Amino acid sequence: MSSDEQDQEPVKTICPYCGVGCGIQVQPGEDPGDMRFMPWGDAPVNEGRVCIKGGAATQVVDHEDRLTDPLIKEDGEFREATWEEAYERIVSELEEVREEHGPDAMGFFGSSKTMNEENYLLQKLARRYGTNNVDNCTRMCHASTVWALRTSLGAGAMTNSMEDLKNEADLFWIQGANPAEQHPIANSNYFRQAVLDGATVIQVDPHANKTTRSFDIEETERHQHLQVEPGADIPLLNVVLKTILENDWVDEEFIENRTEGFEDLKETLEDFDKEAAAEEAGVPLEDIELAAKKYAEADNAAIFTGMGMSQHTCGVDNVQNEINLALITGNVGRPGTGVNPLRGQNNVQGTSDVGAMPNVLPGYQLVDDDEARESVEDVWGFEIPDEPGLTNVEITSNIGEKIHGMYVMGENPVMSEPDANHVAELLEEVGFMVVQDIFMTETAEYADVVLPATTWAERGGTVTNTDRRVQRMRGVQKVHENTKHDLEILSEVGTRLFGEGFDFDTPEEVFEELREVCPIYHGMSYDALGEEGLHWPCYESGDEGDQFLYEDSFDTESGLGQIEGVTHQPPKETPDDEYPLILTTARLEEHYNTGTMSRRSPRLNKQYPENFVDVHPNDAERYGIEDGEKITVKSRRGEITVEAHVTEDIKEGVIWTTPHFAAASANALTNAVLDERAKIPEYKAAAAEIEVEVQPSDADPEAPADD
DSSP: OOHHHHHSOOEEEEOSSSTTOOEEEEEEOSSTTOEEEEEOTTOTTTTTOOOHHHHTGGGGTTOTTBOOSOEEEETTEEEEOOHHHHHHHHHHHHHHHHHHHOGGGEEEEOOTTSOHHHHHHHHHHHHHHTOOOEEOTHHHHTHHHHHHHHHHTSOSSOSSOHHHHHHHOSEEEEESOOHHHHSHHHIIIIIHHHHHTTOEEEEEOSBOOHHHHHTOOTTOOOEEEEOOOTTOHHHHHHHHHHHHHHTTOSOHHHHHHHEEOHHHHHHHHTTOOHHHHHHHHTSOHHHHHHHHHHHHHOSSEEEEEOHHHHSSTTHHHHHHHHHHHHHHTTOSSSTTOSEEEOOOSTTHHHHHHTTOBTTEETTTEETTOHHHHHHHHHHHOSOOOSSOOOOHHHHHHTBTTTBOEEEEESOOHHHHSSSHHHHHHHHTTOSEEEEEESBOOTTGGGOSEEEEBOOGGGOOEEEEOTTSEEEEEOOOOOSSTTOBOHHHHHHHHHHHHHSSSOOOOSHHHHHHHHHHHOGGGTTOOHHHHTTTOEESOOOSTTOOOOSSSOSSOOSSSSSSEEOOOOOOOOOSSOOOSSSOEEEEEOOOTTOOTTSTTGGGOHHHHHHOSSOEEEEOHHHHHHHTOOTTOEEEEEOSSOEEEEEEEEOTTBOTTEEEEOSOOGGGOGGGTSEEEEOTTTOOEETTOEEEEEEOOOOOOSSOTTSOOOO
8 A cells, every 4th residue: 555545544435235235445546546445344234344245346436438428429329528518418308308298208217326315306307397207226126115115004114223123033034035145244244143143034035045045054943945936925925824813823902003904804814725825835834834833923023025025016915915914913113023125226215215206205205295295395496296207117118109308317227127128129219318327338328418427436425225224425536537426417407407496516415405305304414424324214303213113103194004915916927838937036146236337346247257047957957958058048028048057946947047237137038017006017927938059060960870
């Protein structure tokens, strides 16, 4: 380390990858792009520990692929432009779209890779433009979770904190989540530690994975893996609920005083056939009944839910059934309990909190709630449309019809949305699209204007992690002179379009306005966040935030938790003669989301440089597949060629792959059908087929056969 580098203090910030919110330090070097990761030993969430992604986070800050100047497309080719040219083009095009087609012809995409303040400005910009067509990637991961939790309990977030779960939970019910792979530090520091200290864990997942193995602790039998069929979570949970009802393991006092809808659940399950449901779930009945007993008899049982539950056309019902389980056993409203979605990206919780969604304003206030809308209008000084807008999937699917323009900040729908080939075809037809990002993403290739933004390490702001902790990120130094912070770009575009209401110089100034219109953040301040952060809700100045929610009542209209019986809905595509397999998808520890950052990290890419597919040995034998062989996986929407990994981690008849790799992304195959309420796509179950190439023989075809 040089003496100059020693003179510069390391900067404390937050890892830019998953939603755990680990604190890290970045050591500046002599050159602007020279930054080194350093541990932050007493960081509040992770106490200095990081996963492989966190340790490699600085590797992409000065990557050779960085966008460094604005680009404008002319005659199908990009040319470098000045910022003035770029701003003039954006403003004139946005004004033209509104004049010709109306404000609802624009769609705005927020980003979980950017700060609360930037997403707040983007959604404010959309609403000042005159539309609620603004959304973010929570639509792709947890929209159904947010819907179910908000309507049945009150808030679309973890009910508890990782700290109280580690200290107080006797049992973890982990369904459709893989924390050892997707939230490694939460799993190792909190969940696995709790199991080492005596807690039990029930894991429900079609795929044996790092989470399965992380709880395989010698000399204990406290881990149970229920390897469910993809899309059969409701039958399995209904067996659990029916078993609890049959044995009267319910918390009658809690049900009576704190809930409504219990009779509906009992009626739904009155004639329920547990044996048939267990067969449908692909799990022995006695194993499900044992898991039900363990959960019901625990003093404090906590549910963790993930995208394996939410990414279905019945995603809302899936999560509702988890809520049912927690409510009938009284496992909500105290430490070590609750229903806890593990959020996948650095700021996906905060992006939703600040209103970058088509149906809610900051703080999850409904846009069609007159009182809430008017209170925000009083601060903003303009009228807000009173009907929910289109989701991001609906925006892209309506290109050329309702949608004629798009503003995309830090998102990559060509990679993240289902049926990706069709998404690319649609983006070819959009009238005008501006993308602001740090790299030329697969989506930016289709843009008319591309704006070079700064990375997470170059700017400050706040982010909100998976257990509602709002924390400050701090910029180290700017790497490329002609790039601009997302906040600076949005402030300039908003001011040029509308004059007033967007003239902000710092994230703190934006945060101060956010506090005025977002009740759950109202009591916070930049100074109060400090290095520890605060858990929302903070309603009044001086509030220290709540480690767990709903101690006395739920934030529903009646103040009661909502129980609602649900019935099984199979995936919209099921195996048939043409596509006899079920394809399901998930993420890897070494990569992140669409791979825009992680695929450019030498350390991360070395681990998994390309995509692969897991195939059960019986399926491999039937198709004649050797481990490590390249195969083609097909669905009704596309095909990818990947290496086959033959493993018993997956069930027979099921294949498993990832969405991280542009060259062979799972989302070329996934189904774009949506949950009717949450509008989340069904990534977790699609009909598929395998094709194995016949290798040509080296022998001369004209040569005579051997005798």
